[in-house]
Amino acid sequence: MEYRTLNxxxxxxxxxxxxxxxxxxxxxxxxxxxxxxxxxxxxDTAAAYTNEDAVGQAVRRAIADGICTREExxxxxxxxxxxxxxxxxxxxxIDASLExxxxxxxxxxxxxxxxxxxxxxxxxxxxxxxxxxxKAIGVxxxxxxxxxxxxxxxxxxxxxxxVELHPYYTQEAALETMDYYNVVPEAWxxxxxxxxxxxxxxxxxxxxxxxxxxxxxxxxxxxxxRNVVVIPKSTHKERIIENFDIFDFSLTDDEMKxxxxxxxxxxxxxxxxxxxxxxxxCLNNKIHP
Ligand SMILES: NC(=O)c1ccc[n+]([C@@H]2O[C@H](COP(=O)([O-])OP(=O)(O)OC[C@H]3O[C@@H](n4cnc5c(N)ncnc54)[C@H](OP(=O)(O)O)[C@@H]3O)[C@@H](O)[C@H]2O)c1
Numbered sequence: 001m002e003y004r005t006l007n008x009x010x011x012x013x014x015x016x017x018x019x020x021x022x023x024x025x026x027x028x029x030x031x032x033x034x035x036x037x038x039x040x041x042x043x044d045t046a047a048a049y050t051n052e053d054a055v056g057q058a059v060r061r062a063i064a065d066g067i068c069t070r071e072e073x074x075x076x077x078x079x080x081x082x083x084x085x086x087x088x089x090x091x092x093x094i095d096a097s098l099e100x101x102x103x104x105x106x107x108x109x110x111x112x113x114x115x116x117x118x119x120x121x122x123x124x125x126x127x128x129x130x131x132x133x134x135k136a137i138g139v140x141x142x143x144x145x146x147x148x149x150x151x152x153x154x155x156x157x158x159x160x161x162x163v164e165l166h167p168y169y170t171q172e173a174a175l176e177t178m179d180y181y182n183v184v185p186e187a188w189x190x191x192x193x194x195x196x197x198x199x200x201x202x203x204x205x206x207x208x209x210x211x212x213x214x215x216x217x218x219x220x221x222x223x224x225x226r227n228v229v230v231i232p233k234s235t236h237k238e239r240i241i242e243n244f245d246i247f248d249f250s251l252t253d254d255e256m257k258x259x260x261x262x263x264x265x266x267x268x269x270x271x272x273x274x275x276x277x278x279x280x281x282c283l284n285n286k287i288h289p
Contacts, residue, residue, distance in 0.1 A: 001013050001014070001015075001039070001041065001247070002014040002224070002247060004184045004227065004229060006136050006159040006160065006184060007136075007157060007159050007182050007183075008135065008136045008159055010074075010107070010135060010136055010159075012042065012074060012108070012136075012160070012184060012229060013040075013041050013042040013074055013229070014224050014229050014230070015040065015042065015220065015224065015229070015230050015231070015232075015243075015244060015246065016040060016041075016042025016043060016044050016074070016076070016186075016229065016230070016231040017031075017032065017035035017040040017042065017043050017044065017231060017232070017233070017240070018044045018188065018231040018232060018233035019031070019032065019043070019044065019045050019049055019051055019054075019055060019233060020046070020049055020188075020233055021049075021233070022049070022051055022054075022233070022235060023049075023050055023051060025051065025053065025054040025057075026054075027235055028051040028054035028055065028058075029054040029055075029057045029058045029061070030058075031234070031235045031237075031240065032054070032055050032058035032059070033058040033061055033062055034237045034240050035240050035244075036058065036059070036062040036067055036068060036073070037062070037067055038237075038240050038241045038244050039244050040240075040244060041068065041072055041073050041074055042073075042074040042075075042076065042229075042231065043055055043058075043059070043073070043074070043075050043076065044076045044162075044186075044231040045075075045076065045077050045078075045101075046077055046078035046080065046110075046112055047077060047078060047079060047080045047083070047093060047096070047097055047100075047112075047287060048078065048080040048112060048285065048287050050287060052077055052097055052100040052101045053100045053101065053102070055075065055077075055101060056100065056101035056102040056103055057102075059073060059075065059101075059103065060102065070103075073107070074107040074108065075101070075103060075106050075107050075108075076106065076107060076108040076109070076110065077097045077101065077106050077108075077109055077110075078109065078110040078111070078112040078140060079093055079094065079097075079109065079110070079111055079112055079121055079125070080093070080112050080285075080287050081112060081113050081115040081116045081282050081283055081285070082116075082285070082286055082287055082288070083121070084111065084113075084115065084116030084117055084118050084120070084121040085116060085117060085120075086117060086120045087120045087121070087123055087124045088124075089121075090120065090121035090123075090124035090125065091124040091127070091128070094109065094124060094125065094128045094133065094134065095133075096288075097109070098133060105132060105133055105134065105135055106133070106134050106135065107135045107136060108134070108135065108136045108137070108138060108159065108160060109125060109128070109134040109136075109137050109138070110137070110138045110139055110140045110160065110162055111125070111138075111139045111140060111142075112140050112141070113140065113141050113273075113282055114139070114141060114142050114143075114146045114150075115279060115282055115283060116283070118150075119153070119154070122137075122150075122154055125137045126154075126155060126156045129156060136159040136160070137156065137158065137159060138158040138159045138160030138161060138162070138183070138184075139158045139160070139161050139162075139183075140161065140162040140163065140188075141162070141163055141164075141271065141273055142158075142161050142163070143163075143174065143273065144173055144174050144176075144177040147161060147174075147177055147178065147181065147183065148177060148181075151181040151183070157181060157182070157183070158181075158183050159183065159184060160183060160184045160185075160186050160229075161174075161178050161183045161184075161185060161186070162186040162187075162188055162231075163185065163186075163187070163188065164187070164188050164189050164193075164269055164270060164271060165185065165187035165188070165189075165190065165223060165228055166187065166189055166190055166191065166192050166193070166196075166198075166219060166223070166268075167192075167198070167219065167222060167259045167260060167262040167263065168192060168195075168196045168198075168262050168263065168264050168268035169263065169264065169265070169266075169268040169269045169270075170260050170263040175226070175228070184229060185227070185228045185229065186228070186229040186230075186231065187223045187228050187229065187230045187231065188231060189270055190219060190220055190223050190228075190230040190231065190232050191216055191219050191220070191232050191243075192219065193270050195270060196262075196268070198215055198219060198262075199215045199216070201215070201262070203258055203259075203262075204218055204219070204259070207251070207255050207258070207259070211249045211251075213246075213249060214242060216232070216239070216242060216243055217242065217243070217245060217246050218251070218259070219259075220232060220243060220246045221246045221249065221250075221251055222251060222256060222259045222260075224246060224247075225250065225251055225256060226256070
């Protein structure tokens, strides 16, 4: 396993397992268990995915079965915008994430979006970090201008920024800003999130064949090789195993450039953060009464 070192000194695995859109508890628990068995140590959930409990269940099962220890795991969850109203709502939601997952601490907790009163929410996260409930705190979907203002303002700097990153939306400028503030980039939708049809792209198929790998493995390796943590999601065991197997080969500089040439800029993004309708949709998405 390769790691990135966070501004806390903790080591974050370069590959993790995502569980967005796996609402079925049994399916989520089994796929997280399969992932841990396959070697993944980072699991990425969120309060908004409504499966923190299933993730916790899988973690406990894996530990009980002797696959790994809690210390070897790196469990991430995220604060949803509904709870980013003020300090108190955020503090309550952090405790709810811990309670639902049944874990004593989370290795990383993220502001899911730069929405609501995210500065007040961050102060609650800073206090939970100081109390040892959260081992690292970070942000998600913070575009460079927002991240810059945030890093220049808050007391404890974010350790991670989880954003959409794949060859169709490379976000080079965003990576530069993260690098400047020592914020580790983490790619959501690293396989394209079910869009763009990369698995039939001739150029990607050619590179995959040259390395005796699959297109999925090429997409993940491309991000890892530019120092970006990836968190692919799959509910198929064979794909879970396949996606993890990306550390025994390297892409050439030319291949890295060819893959990056797929970039479509903001047109290639799945989540439309600059669209007022998208912001309103997030603010209206209630995950609890
Ligand atoms: N912070 C945020 O705002 C945010 C937003 C979105 C996602 N995320 C996180 O990022 C994680 C990953 O993003 P994502 O789930 O949207 O997209 P993704 O991981 O890029 O793609 C998942 C899709 O690819 C398929 N797939 C997986 N492995 C494959 C393979 N080897 N070959 C072909 N198809 C494959 C999956 O299908 P099967 O499951 O059927 O295999 C699923 O349809 C999420 O689970 C979540 O943890 C965060």
